Amino acid sequence: MQEFLQRTLAWLVALVVLGLGLWGALGAVTALVGVLVGLVLWLSFHLYHLALLLRWLRNPQAERVPDGFGSWHVVFMSLYAQVRSQNQSKRKLTSALERFINAGEAMPDGVVVLDEHDRIEWLNPMAVEHLGLDRKQDIGNQILNLIRQPAFHSYMREESYSQPLTLRFAQPRETVLSVQLVPFDSTRKLLLTRDITQFERVQTVHRDFVANVSHELRTPLTVIGGFLETFAEMPDADAATLQQFLPMMLEQSRRMQSLVEDLLTLSRLENSAKLQAEKVDMDELMETLRVEAEGLSKGRHTIVVQKDTPRWLWGNPGELHSAFGNLVSNAVRYTPEGGTITLRWRTDGERLVFSVSDTGIGIPREHLPRLTERFYRVDRGRSRGNGGTGLGLAIVKHVLARHRARLDIQSEPDRGSTFSVQFCPEESADPERR
Numbered sequence: 001m002q003e004f005l006q007r008t009l010a011w012l013v014a015l016v017v018l019g020l021g022l023w024g025a026l027g028a029v030t031a032l033v034g035v036l037v038g039l040v041l042w043l044s045f046h047l048y049h050l051a052l053l054l055r056w057l058r059n060p061q062a063e064r065v066p067d068g069f070g071s072w073h074v075v076f077m078s079l080y081a082q083v084r085s086q087n088q089s090k091r092k093l094t095s096a097l098e099r100f101i102n103a104g105e106a107m108p109d110g111v112v113v114l115d116e117h118d119r120i121e122w123l124n125p126m127a128v129e130h131l132g133l134d135r136k137q138d139i140g141n142q143i144l145n146l147i148r149q150p151a152f153h154s155y156m157r158e159e160s161y162s163q164p165l166t167l168r169f170a171q172p173r174e175t176v177l178s179v180q181l182v183p184f185d186s187t188r189k190l191l192l193t194r195d196i197t198q199f200e201r202v203q204t205v206h207r208d209f210v211a212n213v214s215h216e217l218r219t220p221l222t223v224i225g226g227f228l229e230t231f232a233e234m235p236d237a238d239a240a241t242l243q244q245f246l247p248m249m250l251e252q253s254r255r256m257q258s259l260v261e262d263l264l265t266l267s268r269l270e271n272s273a274k275l276q277a278e279k280v281d282m283d284e285l286m287e288t289l290r291v292e293a294e295g296l297s298k299g300r301h302t303i304v305v306q307k308d309t310p311r312w313l314w315g316n317p318g319e320l321h322s323a324f325g326n327l328v329s330n331a332v333r334y335t336p337e338g339g340t341i342t343l344r345w346r347t348d349g350e351r352l353v354f355s356v357s358d359t360g361i362g363i364p365r366e367h368l369p370r371l372t373e374r375f376y377r378v379d380r381g382r383s384r385g386n387g388g389t390g391l392g393l394a395i396v397k398h399v400l401a402r403h404r405a406r407l408d409i410q411s412e413p414d415r416g417s418t419f420s421v422q423f424c425p426e427e428s429a430d431p432e433r434r
Helices: 002-026 028-057 071-106 125-131 150-158 197-233 239-271 282-297 315-331 364-372 380-385 392-402
Strands: 110-114 120-123 165-169 175-183 189-195 278-280 302-307 312-315 340-348 351-358 406-412 416-423
Touching: 002 028, 002 315, 028 120, 110 125, 125 175, 125 189, 150 165, 150 175, 165 282, 175 197, 175 406, 189 351, 197 239, 239 392, 282 302, 282 315, 302 312, 315 351, 315 392, 364 406, 392 406
Parallel strands: 302 340
Antiparallel strands: 110 120, 110 189, 165 175, 175 189, 278 312, 340 351, 351 416, 406 416
16 A cells, blocks of 8 residues: 555656646646646556456456556555455365364264254254254244154253253154254354164163063062971971972072073173184084983974084084074973974075074064063063073074174964074185184
């Protein structure tokens, strides 16, 4: 600016000097005409550059800044430098905004930006999934018109946002969300949503687990305690009385022992380190399972063993024996006398499959997804009567997870069941190689 004023003042001084020179040499009229011509030229020069400036201002881009002369060159160069600086700042801001938006888009939690009237300004894909919103149609709509749960309306109305709100949705699938509002300036808020469905299920499983363990232990302890109280009141109990009560006490104590052993097995599987795999001799394991099945059956069933592949497995022999043994034990327990139980070791494409099929009572379809839950029973009375602890299939699930295997269950009531364990091709072992 200072340079522009200096150049302008220099032009005016030059005109005054020119006018005085012409006055002295050619007279006042000539001097006046010369000064007027100089002023006209000087004014035209500035008007021309002003026109260039106005034309540029209609589309102010750094690469289109005009080339000026004299003091206008300084003005245009200053504009060029300022526009370049603004463009750089704009690019930085745009880049920062894009990174912020990308971060919001990638967040595992839902994010909704609300204005001062609780209208939606922006939301990420996870919020769309959690709340069932539309990223195009719902922008500008009030959030209270879109989420119609009374608990959420009360939460918004009370404006007490220090604690999150838990919302439960039944459609399109059963979901539990933790929702919290976070004011981030004088008018706007962030609505944060987190899917805690799995966490809630784990909490429910833990509560049910404690309740079930207590319930399972209470019955045998009550029976044993009742008998002991009876004995305490009968100091002269005869042999016949003891012969009547002691077997029942022994049965209940064995039931508690089985329950505790299964609980310890589950705990060991959950807390054990990485699986130390070795070759599992499937010929030996299948023979062991056959002997155990015949021992449990005591001649009441037909036990069939089919071995359709010579392949072995990589895994932990003890854990696999425990898992397969539970499947065999269940088949014996729930198959009526005279039924058939088939143990099979085969291939299915590249996968290896161990299966246990029976001609037993079968399982209704609605119970199949929950069979591997701890203490889940299709029929509680029938399970206890057969000596089950309710933890066998939970043990199977943990063992198979450690061996990267999958359990498939096919069953129909009164037509029997097939429990198949499918192993990845990588778990296959060649018995001839060391």
